[in-house]
Amino acid sequence: MVISSxxxxxxxxxxxxxxxxxxxxxxxxxxxxAALSALAPLLNASALDVICAxxxxxxxxxxxxxxxxxxxxxxxxxxxxxxxxxxxxxERGLCKYGFHGLSxxxxxxxxxxxxxxxxxxxxxxxxLRLWHLRLRxxxxxxxxxxxxxxxxxxxPRRNTRGGRGSCACISxxxxxxxxxxxxxxxxxxxxxxxxxxxxxxRVGRGREEGESVVxxxxxGSGKRVLVCWTHEQLEMARTCALDxxxxx
Numbered sequence: 001m002v003i004s005s006x007x008x009x010x011x012x013x014x015x016x017x018x019x020x021x022x023x024x025x026x027x028x029x030x031x032x033x034a035a036l037s038a039l040a041p042l043l044n045a046s047a048l049d050v051i052c053a054x055x056x057x058x059x060x061x062x063x064x065x066x067x068x069x070x071x072x073x074x075x076x077x078x079x080x081x082x083x084x085x086x087x088x089x090x091e092r093g094l095c096k097y098g099f100h101g102l103s104x105x106x107x108x109x110x111x112x113x114x115x116x117x118x119x120x121x122x123x124x125x126x127x128l129r130l131w132h133l134r135l136r137x138x139x140x141x142x143x144x145x146x147x148x149x150x151x152x153x154x155x156p157r158r159n160t161r162g163g164r165g166s167c168a169c170i171s172x173x174x175x176x177x178x179x180x181x182x183x184x185x186x187x188x189x190x191x192x193x194x195x196x197x198x199x200x201x202r203v204g205r206g207r208e209e210g211e212s213v214v215x216x217x218x219x220g221s222g223k224r225v226l227v228c229w230t231h232e233q234l235e236m237a238r239t240c241a242l243d244x245x246x247x248x
Contacts, residue, residue, distance in 0.1 A: 012102065062246060
């Protein structure tokens, strides 16, 4: 590929602070991301290194920052606030921002498409397990291990962008079949009937190209149990292509 043909560069940035949408990177945006490095020192700083390299080597291209905190921007303040002195919290930007938003945005859109229902009609519990985490066999681990599969997901995060419609789903992605069974068994108190073991066993086998959602729940139970694959790069590319602001 000829470098001069690259028109847009999408940067995944973990922490966007007060930003409520992706932004074209200029000096102000760069400074804002740099100031947030205290809240995400390992990730924002490394993202800035990549951004600098792209700005220097491809100044003709538009560099756009996509933030994992944006999806959760609608969390009410009384929920996002920590139980600490709010003057200190405001001064230092300390609150619950929510993370992995690009994955959640992709999941919500994929489920909406799969069920042919608008996102505002869905009530989704999405459980994320990072690839680098080592989880014990859920059949032997104490209950707390399942709760701690992702520290930011206690209790499981409900779709803060969707509505309270009658279509309730639990979305399990990056989970092993044993962990999916254990999790769904423990949410049966919420009205989930369970997992179809045959479908659960076949997850990932012969997956069709472009398929991102698989229903593994017991059919006819009302509430759905879905396995969703995520694609943060595709989510960024899609937003970049559809946002007229970036095409000006």
